[in-house]
Amino acid sequence: MASEASDSCLIRKFSNFISLTPSDRTLLKALEKDTRPVRPGQTVRNAGRRVEELYVVGKGWLFSYTDLPDGRRHVLQIHFPGDLIGVNQLPFVQATHDVEAVTDGEICPFPKQGLDAILTQSPRLSALLIGLTLVEQAVALDRFRASARMSARASVAHFLMGIWARLKVTGEERTRFHLPLNQALIGDAVGLTNVSVSKALTRLEREGLIRRDDGMIELKSLAALRNLAAFDDRYASMDTSWFPDAAITEINANGE
Amino acid sequence: MASEASDSCLIRKFSNFISLTPSDRTLLKALEKDTRPVRPGQTVRNAGRRVEELYVVGKGWLFSYTDLPDGRRHVLQIHFPGDLIGVNQLPFVQATHDVEAVTDGEICPFPKQGLDAILTQSPRLSALLIGLTLVEQAVALDRFRASARMSARASVAHFLMGIWARLKVTGEERTRFHLPLNQALIGDAVGLTNVSVSKALTRLEREGLIRRDDGMIELKSLAALRNLAAFDDRYASMDTSWFPDAAITEINANGE
DNA sequence: CGAGGTGTTGAGTCATTTCAAGTAGAGTGG
DNA sequence: CCACTCTACTTGAAATGACTCAACACCTCG
Numbered sequence: 001m002a003s004e005a006s007d008s009c010l011i012r013k014f015s016n017f018i019s020l021t022p023s024d025r026t027l028l029k030a031l032e033k034d035t036r037p038v039r040p041g042q043t044v045r046n047a048g049r050r051v052e053e054l055y056v057v058g059k060g061w062l063f064s065y066t067d068l069p070d071g072r073r074h075v076l077q078i079h080f081p082g083d084l085i086g087v088n089q090l091p092f093v094q095a096t097h098d099v100e101a102v103t104d105g106e107i108c109p110f111p112k113q114g115l116d117a118i119l120t121q122s123p124r125l126s127a128l129l130i131g132l133t134l135v136e137q138a139v140a141l142d143r144f145r146a147s148a149r150m151s152a153r154a155s156v157a158h159f160l161m162g163i164w165a166r167l168k169v170t171g172e173e174r175t176r177f178h179l180p181l182n183q184a185l186i187g188d189a190v191g192l193t194n195v196s197v198s199k200a201l202t203r204l205e206r207e208g209l210i211r212r213d214d215g216m217i218e219l220k221s222l223a224a225l226r227n228l229a230a231f232d233d234r235y236a237s238m239d240t241s242w243f244p245d246a247a248i249t250e251i252n253a254n255g256e
Numbered sequence: 257m258a259s260e261a262s263d264s265c266l267i268r269k270f271s272n273f274i275s276l277t278p279s280d281r282t283l284l285k286a287l288e289k290d291t292r293p294v295r296p297g298q299t300v301r302n303a304g305r306r307v308e309e310l311y312v313v314g315k316g317w318l319f320s321y322t323d324l325p326d327g328r329r330h331v332l333q334i335h336f337p338g339d340l341i342g343v344n345q346l347p348f349v350q351a352t353h354d355v356e357a358v359t360d361g362e363i364c365p366f367p368k369q370g371l372d373a374i375l376t377q378s379p380r381l382s383a384l385l386i387g388l389t390l391v392e393q394a395v396a397l398d399r400f401r402a403s404a405r406m407s408a409r410a411s412v413a414h415f416l417m418g419i420w421a422r423l424k425v426t427g428e429e430r431t432r433f434h435l436p437l438n439q440a441l442i443g444d445a446v447g448l449t450n451v452s453v454s455k456a457l458t459r460l461e462r463e464g465l466i467r468r469d470d471g472m473i474e475l476k477s478l479a480a481l482r483n484l485a486a487f488d489d490r491y492a493s494m495d496t497s498w499f500p501d502a503a504i505t506e507i508n509a510n511g512e
Numbered sequence: 513c514g515a516g517g518t519g520t521t522g523a524g525t526c527a528t529t530t531c532a533a534g535t536a537g538a539g540t541g542g
Numbered sequence: 543c544c545a546c547t548c549t550a551c552t553t554g555a556a557a558t559g560a561c562t563c564a565a566c567a568c569c570t571c572g
Contacts, residue, residue: 066401069486074401088394091387093495096394096488112498123376130386131347137393138344138352144400145322145330148447152528182550191404196528198552230325232352239349242368408560438518452560454519513572520567530557540547 008032009082010056013170017128017240024125027118031056031084032108038062038101045086045099053109054086060105061180065188066097075189077140078163078181081105082170087115087133103180127243138234139166146229147191155190156200158229160210164219165233176218264288265338266312269426273384273496280381283374287312287340288364294318294357301342301355309365310342316361317436321444322353331445332396334419334437337361338426343371343389359436383499394490395422402485403447411446412456414485416466420475421489432474 011028014020020028035058038044044055047066062079076097079085089095090112118125139162146158167177183201184194192200204210209225211218219225267284270276276284291314294300300311303322318335332353335341345351346368374381395418402414416435423433439457440450448456460466465481467474475481 068401068405072405074405076397076400088390090498091390091494091496092394092490093493093497096490120379133390133393134344134347137389137396138348140393140400141332141396144332144396144403145324147400148403149324149328149330184550193529194551195530195553198550199528202552234348234352237349238347240347241349242346440518449561450519451521451562455521455560458520515570515572517570518568521565523563525562526559527561528557528559531555533553535552536550538548538550540545542543542545 009058009080009170010084013082014125014128016169016171017131017238018124018243021124024122027122027125030117031110031114032058034110035106035108038105038107040101040103042101043098044101044107045095047095047098049095050093051086051089051095051112053111054084054089054114055099056108056110057081057083057085058106058108060107061102062099062105062107063102063181063185063189064097064099073188074191075185077136078102078166078189080166080170084129084132087129088136090115102185123244128240131238131240131243135234135238142232142234143190150229152192152196153200153203154229155192156186156197157204157209157225158231159186159190160217160219161222161225161229161231161233164222165231165235169235175220175222176216178215179217180215265314265336265426266340269338270381270384272425272427273387273494274380274499276381280378283378283381286373287366287370288314290366291362291364294361294363296357296359298357299354300357300363301351303351303354305351306349307342307345307351307368309367310340310345310370311355312364312366313337313339313341314362314364316363317358318355318361318363319358319437319441319445320353320355329444330447331441333392334358334422334445336422336426340385340388343385344392346371358441379500384496387494387496387499391490391494398488398490399446406485408448408452409456409459410485411448412442412453413460413465413481414487415442415446416473416475417478417481417485417487417489420478421487421491425491431476431478432472434471435473436471 008029010032011020011025014028038060044062045051057079059081062085063075064077064079064085065073065075067073079099085099085107115129118129143158143162146155150158163179164175164177183197187194187197201210201212205212209219209221209228211220225231264285266288267276267281270284294316300318301307313335315337318341319331320333320335320341321329321331323329335355341355341363371385374385399414399418402411406414419435420431420433438450439453443450443453457466457468461468465475465477465484467476481487
């Protein structure tokens with residue numbers, strides 16, 4: 001009823017791409033019914049365990065990762081408020097990776113079947129859900145490419161641009177933002193050591209492309225960074241024209 | 257009507273995961289209505305161009321890639337018979353990467369809207385489609401991890417295991433198979449140079465993990481390779497239990 | 513027979529890693 | 543208020559794995 005967008009990052013994020021009907025909002029709100037606090041370093045999901053529930057991130061940052069046999073770690077994704085964690089776990093009985101909190105935060109757990117309501121009742125939301133998943137996939141492949149084929153410096157620049165682009169989706173347009181990730185974590189995300197990340201960041205700062213102070217990071221020149229890292233903003237170029245019409249949503253909703 | 261599975265890799269692949277109803281088969285066959293031959297080296301899709309059509313691979317191998325500003329190339333995916341090319345392009349107006357044929361082959365183009373029939377008429381096929389897309393995503397992330405965090409030798413081993421696991425999905429269980437990819441291409445897929453790939457393969461062969469002859473490759477010890485590369489067969493561990501029942505498919509089909 | 517594509521091998525180079533030492537800040541307890 | 547500890551970050555030197563460069567072998571195709 002109260003269609004204040006501001007109370008839910010999930011709704012704010014989705015509104016960014018399509019206009020939500022009241023029933024869409026109701027469906028989304030159902031996912032955020034429950035709330036659970038998380039502490040820094042707390043494990044939210046263990047790889048290998050059954051995937052019982054998915055999460056909406058309410059507050060705070062988290063990340064997905066896997067450990068390698070030799071003890072090294074690979075960070076697959078950083079999760080922000082408004083993100084859905086675990087859609088990509090759907091086709092697996094056992095979780096393919098761990099999820100851990102970076103900062104204090106709140107997550108909203110809901111059962112796997114919680115998506116059913118969306119998938120059966122709102123083709124438009126379903127399309128957006130699939131679309132966002134595919135965009136995330138494209139983003140991951142971009143990061144892969146950067147890590148595999150570019151210098152440490154460009155790779156780190158690419159990572160920062162990726163964070164910026166994703167924060168933008170939930171409305172934070174600013175080029176200066178709080179980055180609560182330590183350099184070992186960033187390294188594990190782009191395939192470098194903490195030492196190399198430190199050197200890359202220091203150099204980027206010396207060159208005037210970024211600025212750091214007090215846990216904040218500022219992207220001083222988006223153009224230069226984009227150019228250096230061959231960065232593409234996949235969220236900005238998302239195409240929603242193939243989505244079913246809202247009208248069809250109505251018909252289906254009535255038809256059930 | 258003639259439900260010979262053997263005439264379509266797509267149907268054979270899908271049958272591997274769920275039992276297809278006659279109407280499912282009809283839906284899938286519609287995707288393979290048209291056929292177009294491809295030659296080695298032929299570009300099937302250009303990055304940046306509008307995505308008008310998707311493809312089912314009928315015969316032959318293809319691959320998706322992007323070029324970097326400095327001329328280097330990153331190969332994102334190898335496509336086999338039975339694969340759907342371009343599902344991940346759905347949310348983009350412009351293609352995010354190029355597609356090129358490796359060998360002689362046949363592809364079956366169909367318009368983006370060709371998927372609509374499946375998505376609206378068969379929840380079960382839709383679920384499988386989404387599931388397979390998510391599995392492919394997990395596979396890509398595994399390859400990312402291998403490339404970012406493991407040795408050249410392990411990374412190449414991982415790549416080979418990945419090919420083997422995917423061939424298995426369309427029924428080729430054998431550990432000896434034809435590998436029509438040159439070493440530069442493999443390098444571009446795992447983030448190495450052709451020279452490093454050559455050295456890695458030579459070493460793997462000397463160690464007895466693989467054997468090569470006449471364009472064929474044989475995985476001599478799956479266990480050792482799996483161990484070396486920390487390989488997980490994502491296709492084998494796919495969970496279909498969350499799919500809607502075939503019964504529901506019936507109801508929906510009647511309901512329209 | 514020559515040309516082009518492909519794979520192998522060795523020598524030298526280079527970017528990133530490893531190792532190590534040192535700085536800074538936050539939190540703790542005496 | 544001052545050690546003390548922890549974590550995070552920086553910086554330099556040395557080690558190393560992959561890269562570059564280059565020569566050569568092999569095969570297919572004309």
